[in-house]
Amino acid sequence: MTPHGSGIRGHLCLLGLLALLGGALFGGELFFGSVNIPLRGTLEYLLTGEGLSPEEAVILRELRFPRGCAAWLGGASLGVAGLLMQTWFRNPLGGPFLLGTSSGASLGVALVLLGLPLAGRVPALGSALLLGASFGGALAALLVILLGSRSLRGNTGILLLGLMLGYLANAGVTVLLAFGSLSGMRSYLSWSFGTFGGISPSDLPLFALVCASALGISLGLGKSLNALLLGESYAASLGISLGRVRFLVFLATALAAGGVTAFCGPVAFLGVAVPHLCRGLFRSWDHRLLLPACILGGGALALGADLLTRLGPRGTLLPLNAVTALLGVPVVLWVLFRYRSGEGEL
Amino acid sequence: MSPLLPLLRAENLTTGYAGRRGSSGERSGITRNFSGEIFPGEMICLLGSNGSGKSTLLRTLGGFLSPLEGRIFLEEKPLEGYAPSERAKKIGVVHTGNPSVPYMTVEDLVLTGRHPHTPWHGGLSERDRERGARILRLLGLEALQKRLLEKVSDGERRRAWLGRALAQETPLLLLDEPLAFIDLPGGAAILHLLRRLAAEEGRGILFSSHQIQGALSMADRTWLLTPSGECLQGVGEDLLLRGDLERAYLGDTENSGGVRFSQEEALFFAPPSREPLGEVVLSGPSGAALKWSRSALERRGFCLLSSGPPELPYVELRQGFPEDSPVWCCSWGEQKRRCASLEEVLGFVEPSVRRKGKDSL
Numbered sequence: 001m002t003p004h005g006s007g008i009r010g011h012l013c014l015l016g017l018l019a020l021l022g023g024a025l026f027g028g029e030l031f032f033g034s035v036n037i038p039l040r041g042t043l044e045y046l047l048t049g050e051g052l053s054p055e056e057a058v059i060l061r062e063l064r065f066p067r068g069c070a071a072w073l074g075g076a077s078l079g080v081a082g083l084l085m086q087t088w089f090r091n092p093l094g095g096p097f098l099l100g101t102s103s104g105a106s107l108g109v110a111l112v113l114l115g116l117p118l119a120g121r122v123p124a125l126g127s128a129l130l131l132g133a134s135f136g137g138a139l140a141a142l143l144v145i146l147l148g149s150r151s152l153r154g155n156t157g158i159l160l161l162g163l164m165l166g167y168l169a170n171a172g173v174t175v176l177l178a179f180g181s182l183s184g185m186r187s188y189l190s191w192s193f194g195t196f197g198g199i200s201p202s203d204l205p206l207f208a209l210v211c212a213s214a215l216g217i218s219l220g221l222g223k224s225l226n227a228l229l230l231g232e233s234y235a236a237s238l239g240i241s242l243g244r245v246r247f248l249v250f251l252a253t254a255l256a257a258g259g260v261t262a263f264c265g266p267v268a269f270l271g272v273a274v275p276h277l278c279r280g281l282f283r284s285w286d287h288r289l290l291l292p293a294c295i296l297g298g299g300a301l302a303l304g305a306d307l308l309t310r311l312g313p314r315g316t317l318l319p320l321n322a323v324t325a326l327l328g329v330p331v332v333l334w335v336l337f338r339y340r341s342g343e344g345e346l
Numbered sequence: 347m348s349p350l351l352p353l354l355r356a357e358n359l360t361t362g363y364a365g366r367r368g369s370s371g372e373r374s375g376i377t378r379n380f381s382g383e384i385f386p387g388e389m390i391c392l393l394g395s396n397g398s399g400k401s402t403l404l405r406t407l408g409g410f411l412s413p414l415e416g417r418i419f420l421e422e423k424p425l426e427g428y429a430p431s432e433r434a435k436k437i438g439v440v441h442t443g444n445p446s447v448p449y450m451t452v453e454d455l456v457l458t459g460r461h462p463h464t465p466w467h468g469g470l471s472e473r474d475r476e477r478g479a480r481i482l483r484l485l486g487l488e489a490l491q492k493r494l495l496e497k498v499s500d501g502e503r504r505r506a507w508l509g510r511a512l513a514q515e516t517p518l519l520l521l522d523e524p525l526a527f528i529d530l531p532g533g534a535a536i537l538h539l540l541r542r543l544a545a546e547e548g549r550g551i552l553f554s555s556h557q558i559q560g561a562l563s564m565a566d567r568t569w570l571l572t573p574s575g576e577c578l579q580g581v582g583e584d585l586l587l588r589g590d591l592e593r594a595y596l597g598d599t600e601n602s603g604g605v606r607f608s609q610e611e612a613l614f615f616a617p618p619s620r621e622p623l624g625e626v627v628l629s630g631p632s633g634a635a636l637k638w639s640r641s642a643l644e645r646r647g648f649c650l651l652s653s654g655p656p657e658l659p660y661v662e663l664r665q666g667f668p669e670d671s672p673v674w675c676c677s678w679g680e681q682k683r684r685c686a687s688l689e690e691v692l693g694f695v696e697p698s699v700r701r702k703g704k705d706s707l
Contacts, residue, residue, distance in 0.1 A: 223468030238461040239434030285449040
């Protein structure tokens with residue numbers, strides 16, 4: 001399963017490079033911003049806790065550091081969620097966004113932000129509540145896709161089902177928006193653009209915990225996912241207990257997609273693009289390699305996308321989803337054409 | 347009969363899909379009341395026409411599809427009592443599909459068969475690699491082992507899927523058309539290999555195939571699925587000589603579309619349906635040359651006689667030694683020609699018959 005000698009070393013080098021790239025981009029997150037903080041001061045502050053003015057220290061500690069962490073964790077989680085979905089559904093265009101998982105999570109969030117005030121309860125806006133609703137929405141959408149995949153033949157059908165699910169969830173959100181309170185509407189809309197910058201330092205540990213559990217679960221699934229590449233029947237013949245693996249795959253996907261959507265909004269295209277980029281980069285099918293690759297690569301790509309949002313004119317921020325779409329759509333198209341030409345059938 | 351315990355035993359098995367597929371499920375071939383055993387060291391071929399339920403039976407025996415009725419015992423323990431990981435060490439399978447996985451090589455695919463023997467992280471030991479290398483060697487895939495599955499031919503990929511099942515090193519192999527896409531010599535070599543594995547390693551092998559002749563002559567026993575849902579069991583040659591094989595594949599002769607069965611060669615063939623062009627007298631020593639001369643003339647629509655009146659065209663096959671190439675001495679009335687190929691023979695007799703047809707008009 002693993003290539004011999006030099007292959008392994010080459011792959012470890014690549015993984016190391018991806019980790020370094022992530023580190024460098026994380027440094028970029030800390031350094032670049034609308035407020036100019038000197039590099040030397042930043043480095044000194046990181047090492048000794050001195051060297052910056054209190055305001056600069058607050059910006060670094062409460063804005064830039066959480067943002068960088070959220071971007072890396074979010075990208076890693078979405079990349080892994082995409083890989084899990086692509087392998088489980090045997091669909092090269094699987095991903096939390098395209099298959100409606102993110103939309104399901106959005107509906108969950110909308111129900112909390114808009115629906116609860118309607119019902120006469122002002123939510124204490126607990127992050128845990130938001131997270132739970134998002135996780136529940138993601139899981140529900142995944143289950144619908146799972147049921148659909150039982151009777152729908154072909155990848156296009158599942159893709160369309162995911163799209164319809166997305167529309168349905170959006171319809172629910174619009175209804176809630178139409179009747180929602182103004183404040184609820186505002187908080188929902190600002191959330192719905194998707195950004196890694198909205199996370200508060202106090203929510204970061206919870207977000208990290210959710211992402212870490214999703215990543216941890218999936219890292220243990222490498223062997224089973226490899227068998228699943230051969231199809232469910234062959235996986236079963238190789239001793240995989242499909243029920244158990246399905247539970248873990250769905251749990252990890254819902255945690256990752258639900259978690260990211262709750263704290264960062266619906267982030268498009270990272271989930272579908274990262275696994276393809278990693279497969280192409282490593283020229284491998286082996287999940288024991290692809291899982292860490294998607295974590296490191298997804299983290300780096302999300303950090304890169306977030307840095308690109310700062311290229312807006314006159315210090316304004318570009319919407320995150322515009323940047324991820326620019327990065328992701330070409331990948332999706334490439335997959336479509338490769339798939340149409342009959343070269344690969346994941 | 348045998349002092350050994352069966353590897354697999356099925357009791358009063360009824361296979362099929364439990365009404366889930368609606369009306370199409372009724373047609374998809376259900377085997378009823380099947381009882382059978384597979385012993386170690388035994389190679390059984392599973393025959394039956396398309397839709398007779400071969401794949402369904404194989405999937406049921408492997409535990410991938412629940413039987414509608416009846417029970418299956420794997421080494422005398424109920425099959426459903428096995429955890430998937432235990433079962434994977436007992437039963438290796440090849441399903442009908444022949445998919446490829448992006449970036450996966452032939453060697454990678456064969457080595458996925460080691461999966462049940464690897465620890466949780468899936469790392470391969472030296473031993474696993476040795477086993478894989480041996481299978482690649484046995485299947486003649488050594489030169490292709492580093493090639494991507496997407497880049498090899500269907501037949502080569504099929505071999506790799508079979509290699510995956512062999513690498514699993516299970517006492518029982520359930521192979522659904524392992525010879526699909528594979529050329530005839532390759533298929534014969536694989537059947538020979540399977541025989542060897544059965545004899546030397548005591549594996550029990552059940553395989554389905556449409557290469558009836560090869561399968562029948564290599565397998566110890568044959569299970570023949572009939573359109574009515576029965577399974578006839580026996581030595582394959584017996585089933586053939588009793589006419590069971592012909593009945594199972596052709597059913598009612600009216601619906602067979604003119605296809606007939608040659609018991610001698612275990613082959614189905616469609617005799618020419620057009621009006622006979624005319625009669626030709628063919629003679630010569632029996633052997634391959636005579637058989638194929640007959641085939642070429644009959645395909646053109648000639649009725650062949652072994653003797654006849656002198657106004658008919660005569661084709662006399664001459665062959666000195668077996669290694670000599672055959673020569674056909676043709677004569678019709680005054681015309682005579684020595685032909686070195688059947689193409690020439692056809693060129694000679696065809697216009698002669700046409701002319702004769704015109705004359706008689």
